[in-house]
Amino acid sequence: MPKTNLRETIKETIRHHLKKNNGLVMGQCLTAVGWVGGTLPELYEKDGMIELSMADVAGGGFAVGAALSGRKPIYVIRYQGFNWFNAPIILNYACKSKEIWGIPCSMLIRSIGMEGSIGPVAGSSHHSLYYRMPGIKIVSPMSPNEFKKVYHDFINNDDVIYVSEHRKSYDNRKELKDIVYENPDITLFAISITRFEAIETSKKLFKKGIKVNVINIFEIKPLKISKKAKQSLIDSKFGGIVLDDDYVNGIAKNIAHDLNLMTNKIVNVIGLKDKSAGFYPQVDNLPPTSNEIRGLIYKIIKKQKSQIKYI
């Protein structure tokens, strides 16, 4: 098992970025209590840790300008829901700069998801917001090595990279491997924090004789589906499910559509419901749990079996 968890990996990567690569980290309330969930080293403006004003839209623009100047900024957005204000200049300038003007505007956006009693804006992941814009890479690392890979890619290329993080993954030390059985019943394609629930689901259903393959989607855009993953879906008796921590009417449905075209298999989706979240548990909107995923799997199997019987 690796010595460090994801939180410590991010923190040390940031320290390296500031101390060795003359980089910048920009964001709001970075040096406040907690240091963004413990993912930032205790460094200050003189080191390149830049506290911005609370103007979200402008803050995104400041980071884009710093990127134009070649400082490779890491822009921290403490809650993914705040992207509704932070994203416009990143998406409309940084993502287009290389294509229109031939000038790279390389920056990394660390955007952090979490949920549970935090209301209609702050909760969950919002990577779908970025998905529709050309000129951006989207990743969702949930393990130390995945984050290291993201940073290596960032520092060695000139892309704009959106990193969809999740607070509940910060304690994780394990690398998440795909689960691939022969002759599977169904294949789960899991994004962000749902990857942990997908693995649990697979383990629980295996005990009941249902073989659930799990494919980890870490690189979301451009979407990387390995031959093994594609074959898993082709071999699955009951098709696939895309799991997401964002609203279902976003990346999840896009990926399901792509997978459907690739394999001609039916691919369902499960993610945040199409409703606003309230603060109390009874009105919250949370990512799919293992229980909910199992429920959907049973439903799909039952439906498809009944159709076969009818034919």
Place this chain on the structure above:
Amino acid sequence: MKLDKATELLIYEKASLCRAFEEEVFKNLQNKNIKIPVYLSAGQEFIASTFAVFFDKFFPKTKKQIFIQHRGHATYLAFGGDLKKLILELLGSSKGCANGMGGSASIQCREKNIYGHDGLMGSHGPIAVGACFGNNFPTLCFIGDAAAEEDYFLASLGWASTKKLPIWFIVEDNNLSILTEKKVRRNWEMDDVAKSFGLTSFDIEDKPKDIWETFSKNLIKKPCLFNIRTNRLYWHAGAGIDDPNTLDRQKDYITKFGYEIINNAQRKVKKAWNKCQKLI
């Protein structure tokens, strides 16, 4: 510092090139040789021309960066952007200054550090501030009086002031957002807002003498805002005239310096245009 006649002539030469260019574009829009939205800067060219001559004269070797928006042809040309590349851009050539993708609104010049604009009004305010923060180069941000109303632009003034950046915001105040006058849109002035953020600010007319004397008040290391009242001679977009009685500052200069300079500029533009047309 007073503006001497020789320097004023240099400003007029730059402004004449800008004007001659816009008049040629006007004709090419009318005859439909240019088929994209074009934002002509005629009437406003003395602002960029004066700033450009100031920098050429006092800071010729300083690496500066310039951020512009739509209606930026004059700024591009005044600061030395390549004439032919701008023509090719308007004609849609991949050899244009923005690879044929920028049209009129998103032009750039890499050699002169003039950055293109994405079309999101006022977005270049925060971008200019971020770039200035990143490399500490003297930075000029040209913006219209309407785009400057964007909330994120105002927030940029605040952060530039907080960080004491060497940046100058130049508001080209033609009083119009398309055709909506400033008094309809707001009851405040940009220089007052800038002052409240702690910037040094001015509200002046676009007379080169006034701009020159204001800018030469040892401002080079301070974040400043210049609200410069000017006049847009043509439509917001395209080739047309809203008001034929709009003040045209060029007329004073023709009286002062004669027609030779503007005639030379027209010939230069025409020659370049004909060459570019053959490349399309």
